[in-house]
Amino acid sequence: MVSDPRAVLERLCAERGEDFAGLSRMLGRNAAYIQQFVRRGVPKRLKEEERRKLARYFSISESALGGPPEEPRAPGELVSINRHPVSVSAGPGAIANEGLGKPYFGFDERWLKALTSTPSSNLSIVRVEGDSMSPTLNDGDDILVDLGDCGDRLRDGIYVLRIDDALVVKRLALNPMGRRVTVQSDNPAYPDWPDCGFDEINCIGRVIWSGRKVV
Known part of the structure; x- marks a missing residue:
């Protein structure tokens, strides 16, 4: 089944707290560009460069935004997961940037599917x-989201979670x-935030694996 790029973008924005105007500015377009694409069908399709930038920003396959289907993976080939050049704070708050991810880890496909049913393009x-999540997660750990x-x-x-401009x-x-x-x-030295409403939580993704250097 071929995905509808407009529905994909609208769903991603709703799930991750993004807005059409912000995505339009990221593409160097006027603030209404993505809204017109999603709601009015203008333009009919995204340009290749725009599609690629949005796919990398959301960590999804270009095929979900109208690009060509991905090549089938050879048996035994590792699944490459991108690492994005942004830190998530277990402390005062790391500022998110718009840097594009690059392949960083390769995972066995069967192991990855046992961990999550989410496509690798959305990891x-x-x-x-x-250190606020220590000892579960320590400063410098890599986490799979x-x-x-x-x-x-x-x-x-x-x-x-996204809080203002911080992750x-x-x-x-x-x-x-x-x-x-x-x-x-997890670190008792840091306070909890009790009794928050679901609408106050801007969730980016669930942490499903972590890796760290042994010292």
Whole structure:
């Protein structure tokens, strides 16, 4: 089944707290460009350069935005996951940038599918900065973030959240009695943020794996 690029962009913006005007400016277009593409069908298709930039920004396949289908992977070939040049703060707050990701880790495809059903194009590796999630996550750890495991799928676990212009990694504990959540730090030296509404949580993705240097 061929995906509708307009529906894909609208869903991604809703899930990740992005806006059409911001994406338009990232492409060097006027603020209404993406909204007109999604809502009015103008232009009929994105230019190749625009499609590529949006796909890399959202860590998805270009085929989801109207590009050619990906080449089938050879048996035994490792799945490459991009690492983005931004840190997620386990401390005061890391500032997100718009840098594009580059291949960083290769995972066995079967192992990756056992970890998550999300396509590899919707996974990203970022680096932890700070110690508020210690000892679970330490400063300098690389974490694998499932960008498709958010929104209605939100549940107890460790997530990357956007707060203003900063990205933070925190543990979420959901209240079973209602749509409320406590944002926690595993390091007891840092305060929790209790009783937050779901609409106050701008979730980027769920942390599903971490890697660190042994010293």
